[in-house]
Amino acid sequence: MDRQQELAALVSGLAPQDGMHQTAIPRLFLIRSAQPTEPLHALHEPAVCIIVQGAKQVMLGERVYRYDATRYLIVSVDLPVVGQVIEASLEAPYLCIRLDLDPGVLGALMLEADPSGAASAAAPGSGLALDPVTPALLDALTRLVRLLETPADIAILAPLAEREILYRLLGGEAGGRLRQIALGESKLQQVNRAIGWIKRNYDKSFDLETVASQARMSPSALHQHFKAVTAMSPLQYQKQLRLQEARRLILSAALDAASAGFRVGYESPSQFSREYSRLFGAPPLRDVARLRAGEHSLVSA
Template structure:
């Protein structure tokens, strides 16, 4: 079985290499499936990670959330259950053996339907835990992920077969070690989904001041319960989450739309340029001008891995 796993893992890497020829994040004709390639290690990258499962076929990556550090390679898969700001870094990659990853974004409706059809227990929706989790990649998961990417070579089969293979992958996740985390994604009354409603509100309104009472009402939770579960899941408070979104969007405005630092700061809700510059430097390791110069000098730092 081990020899078969090595062979299947090699095929998955070959498929990603074939359909993602340049460094970056590549959408595919298969809904919710993205291929990621990097030809060398990167500096730490600040990104908002979507709910997804990630299978590394080659190389090694590290993701940090709060004090949590998750290092994974082809032996483990990563599950992310809510939109969460992370610091990601490719640790092992080179031009001859690039970092290669398959990302499948999670669809709560498909997860919920699978739970209902399969009769699997939903678990205790009152519990909450970190948004990220790692587990060993099984032979069955690796096989399904490989078959999913084979469909890229047969476009006419994608519409019929890709949903079937996606359901297989999600089913195997729902009966695996990350079952509790995945099952909470599916149900609207879970603690995770209550926090997810708060996250959605903050994402839509991050440039505006807000009170915790308003966000708690959106989540249908008390302020104290929201603060407790929000921090348990995202490793930060709602206000810290808002700050990360503000600073990441300001960075995007400066890098992609050539906004100056003062304009970008105002656009994301900062009244004080000095406070904006100070908090920007604290998060990204340098004030806006130096940080953007570094990103432009090293383009691979600018794309979300």
């Protein structure tokens, strides 16, 4: 059995049911789906997602990122994306390992591995990136997942395996994005400050100058770098957050469409309905009925 097969067997045994499974290891999740899914809108947090069986595509704006067991996905900031499992079956389910990224752990590792901090002035690229899976990365990942079978070892050995995984990621083609996550004054972190402010104030009107001041950038620089990272403008990003939250409120809090739209900042019910339909492909009530009927799988990594 090669390393890929061993890892697939481990994940399949530890996550026997479809869905996302939180594990005893901090920030580590196992995901399984026995069938392809419909497109799922979600706000994806910074993480590395490594598929060990099957395939998925993630859409950010007009960009499509397809990945499988040969390439992993890095998400460097909170991004509203559309994810869809495209290869999965009962015999060979989609299996994925998600490790959320901790800037503190990355920063401590960088002090040892790359103390120069040269990436701080670099212009950020897209907040999503794909990189080839290497045998060394698979080895470290297997050791981390295997610890779930021996819980007593997790506290001591999991941080060591996580550090090795991050070290392998830093050495990859997308390593520059990881460095920028940990550098407080990198362009990526300036964009991330803007994202954080928008997330806290998504239900309020704002202008670009206000967000730019939070990011400590000029409005023109923020617009340029924000779009490079997220594939959308700050106002488009806000709209995605509003509509995703409204969808959640209608689905889980049983609010009617007009109330949900008002709650997230819309003053016009007709505008809310139009923009909701444009993003999710159906008016609020029809869309939520489809979700409740189980047509959409909640596999988000």
